[in-house]
Amino acid sequence: MRLSVIMLAVTLVACGPPGPPLEISELEVTKPIPGTYMSAGFFVLTNNTDEVISITSVDSPQFGRVEIHETTVTDGVSRMRRLDVLEVPAQGSVVLQRGGKHLMLMQAQDIGDSVTLQFLSGDSPVLSVDYVFPKDN
């Protein structure tokens, strides 16, 4: 009897309102340095599902092109490579940070106070987020 109550409770918790499948946190987009037309994006993506989520492209109306890149420093040499896919592990996170994986946002068009990023897996949008530049940036 007691066991079945506990099991029922566990079931109820497991069936609670699900969080969003994919969450973004610690988002930062750099403003293009004067004279240049590119920015970098850094953030943490968290996958709340039991399946790997594969980000294959990112769109932004404020940029002509967005690519997922990875910087590595090996034997004192900095290299930057484009990634075809960014995998967010099931029930896990992927970190995009300076000196590592990052978004490279190119061909900046009229950038105002904010940037919109839409993450796609194949043709399916999986997350859209607005980033507002801090006032002092």
Next chain:
Amino acid sequence: MSPRNLTVAMALAIALAAGVFVAARNQAPVAPTSAMLLPAPKPVPAFSLLNQFGEPVDQSVFRGQWDLVFFGFTHCPDICPTTLQVLAAAKKALADQGRELLPRIVLVSVDPERDTPELLARYVDYFGDGNLGLTGTLEELRKLTGGLGIYFEKRPGEGDDYAVDHSAAVLVIDPDGGFHALFSGQHVVDNFVHDLPILMGER
């Protein structure tokens, strides 16, 4: 050992330990903790490039001040601005300490195809006043980088869409134009703030 002898022995031990401690403090080696010092400064090789104002400059541009030299390019969104921000923050921290001897920050473009003097001017200005940007022909650039052991290589790409692999080190050039020391690896503000006054002979 009698209690009296024990007391004397303990006093001696404490005095010895204190002496060692004081001696260690007085003779603490003031050495850089992150920078690698060259056994002897190596003269910057002869070259002819353009500064960010489009003026021709040669190796003598490195005489007269301490320089922190980074090799990068303006179409690099991640490691280049991050490194220059670290250098600018370190310079500001040294200024905030009231130090008068401050290094100049130098960006040598390893992408002279795209990095015109005009573009470099806006770029280096963004990271503070008094910075220097160098660009020019690949041939002249290789004279400078080759002589300093700096690697760079353009990666294949479509048209204007390419990246350049490059050494991530920051070189310290002394006021005599000698390659004096090198910061490698992940660049951290505190490492520069700690080591630069030592390298520049301020303490």
